[in-house]
Each structure stands twice: as C-alpha cells, then as structure tokens.
Amino acid sequence: MSYNLLKGKKGIIFGALDENSIAWKTAERVHEEGGQFVLTNAPIAMRMGDIKNLGEKTGAEIIPADATKVEDLENLVDKAQEILGGKLDFVLHSIGMSVNVRKGNHYTDMNYDYTTKGWDVSAVSFHKTMQALYKKDAMIEWGSIVALSYIAAQKVFPDYNDMADNKAYLESIARSFGYFFGKEKKVRVNTISQSPTPTTAGQGVKGFGGFIAYADKMSPLGNATAQDCADYTVSLFSDLTKKVTLQNLYNDGGFSNMGVSQQVMEAFEKDQEE
Numbered sequence: 001m002s003y004n005l006l007k008g009k010k011g012i013i014f015g016a017l018d019e020n021s022i023a024w025k026t027a028e029r030v031h032e033e034g035g036q037f038v039l040t041n042a043p044i045a046m047r048m049g050d051i052k053n054l055g056e057k058t059g060a061e062i063i064p065a066d067a068t069k070v071e072d073l074e075n076l077v078d079k080a081q082e083i084l085g086g087k088l089d090f091v092l093h094s095i096g097m098s099v100n101v102r103k104g105n106h107y108t109d110m111n112y113d114y115t116t117k118g119w120d121v122s123a124v125s126f127h128k129t130m131q132a133l134y135k136k137d138a139m140i141e142w143g144s145i146v147a148l149s150y151i152a153a154q155k156v157f158p159d160y161n162d163m164a165d166n167k168a169y170l171e172s173i174a175r176s177f178g179y180f181f182g183k184e185k186k187v188r189v190n191t192i193s194q195s196p197t198p199t200t201a202g203q204g205v206k207g208f209g210g211f212i213a214y215a216d217k218m219s220p221l222g223n224a225t226a227q228d229c230a231d232y233t234v235s236l237f238s239d240l241t242k243k244v245t246l247q248n249l250y251n252d253g254g255f256s257n258m259g260v261s262q263q264v265m266e267a268f269e270k271d272q273e274e
Contacts, residue, residue, distance in 0.1 A: 219253030
C-alpha cells in the first residue's frame with residue numbers, strides 16, 4: 001500500500017544486486033511511495049547482477065561507482081544531483097563484503113590484506129560516501145542517510161567472522177559522522193540492524209541457514225524479511241522520523257532483547273533427552 005510518503009523526494013541507493021537484496025526491495029518501495037533515485041554499485045557487481053532490470057522498472061538511472069574510491073563517489077554525488085535536479089533527500093548504503101569469509105579463512109587465521117579490503121568496502125566506504133555528500137553540501141535539510149548493519153556488531157556470532165568487526169566500525173562511523181551532519185546540516189544518520197536475511201551476501205556466511213532458523217525461533221515476531229527492512233527504511237527516509245538520528249535501530253522481530261525463547265529451550269531439552 002502506498003501513502004506517498006516520499007513524494008518529491010530524491011536520493012541514491014547503493015547495493016541493489018538482485019531481487020533478493022534489501023537495496024532492491026527498498027528501491028521498489030521508494031518508487032511506490034513516489035520517490036526518485038539513482039542506483040549505484042561497483043562495476044563488477046553490476047555485471048553480476050540484474051540492476052538494469054530494476055532501473056527500467058523504477059525509471060532510475062544507473063551510475064557505476066566503486067564505493068572505496070573517493071573520486072568515484074564525488075562523481076556519483078555530482079551526477080545524482082544533476083540527474084535528479086537538486087540536493088538529495090535520502091541515501092541508502094547497503095553494501096558489505098568479507099574476502100576472508102569468501103576464502104574460508106577462520107577468524108583466528110585471517111589474511112590481513114583481505115581484512116583491509118573488507119573494512120574498506122563494508123565500513124570506510126560509508127565514511128567516504130558521507131564525506132563526499134558533506135563536502136559538496138549535497139543533502140537537503142532534514143535529509144536521511146541509512147546504512148544496514150547486523151547484531152554481530154555487538155554480540156558474538158563465530159561464523160560471521162570479520163564482518164562483525166566491519167559492522168561495528170560501520171555503526172561507529174554512523175554515530176560520529178552523524179553528529180556533524182546533524183549539528184551542521186540538519187541531516188539524520190542511522191543504521192538498521194536487520195534480522196539475518198537470505199541475500200546473496202548473507203548466504204555466503206558459513207552456517208547461514210542455522211543463523212536464520214535460530215533467530216526465527218528466538219524472535220517473538222519471527223525474523224524480519226528484506227521487505228520488512230525496505231518498509232522500515234522508507235519510514236526513516238520520510239518526514240515522520242525527522243528527529244531520529246545517531247541510532248542503531250533493530251528490525252529483528254525482537255531478537256536483540258531476548259535471552260532465550262520457549263521454542264529454543266524446548267529444542268535443547270529434547271536434545272538432552274535424546
């Protein structure tokens with residue numbers, strides 16, 4: 001259902017790879033709510049995904065950009081304003097990557113060149129993006145910037161590997177840069193800590209199926225889907241959340257506040273009996 005929450009608003013969406021991605025779902029919801037945007041991803045990711053189909057469906061232009069390269073991001077910000085006709089109301093950062101995870105390196109035996117690449121893509125790219133937006137004064141007052149995170153930034157999930165460190169870094173950047181963006185530009189910066197979601201990136205984590213099943217049993221409302229996250233992101237882009245900033249907001253069915261659920265206890269008790 002559309003309420004035209006974003007009518008007349010415009011922005012940039014990072015990370016739409018395929019129809020399973022949260023960025024893809026968010027782009028569709030922003031379009032439904034009357035918003036306009038440009039889509040962007042790294043050139044190699046764009047060759048792998050279906051972003052052109054999303055662009056055609058939503059009427060969005062696509063600007064290739066490597067989010068680790070300042071010059072690419074500055075070009076993206078300039079072109080986005082040119083295409084959309086002015087300053088931006090919203091930006092979604094929905095990118096993350098761990099080469100150590102892809103290569104199967106255990107957390108206690110990491111390749112640090114891979115580690116550096118991972119935090120550059122997953123976290124520092126968020127700082128670089130905001131720095132480009134900030135220096136170019138590209139955000140409108142009361143605009144909204146959102147990045148996607150995961151609870152492994154606060155709690156131990158062994159197989160999440162160095163992505164947990166990347167997400168912790170991402171959340172710290174959101175708070176630190178969010179202070180300056182709020183104080184000087186009246187722009188909101190928040191992160192959403194989402195339930196484990198079967199995106200292309202998420203499914204690359206060892207034991208991901210177990211993550212999903214456990215979280216679903218632990219959460220009073222069950223796991224939040226990619227569509228749920230898209231809806232939540234739209235609310236943060238809208239004027240209904242103008243005073244929400246510097247927050248890590250959990251969209252996880254209640255998982256983050258649970259110690260143990262009855263379902264999980266029953267599963268352990270059954271295992272003990274056997």
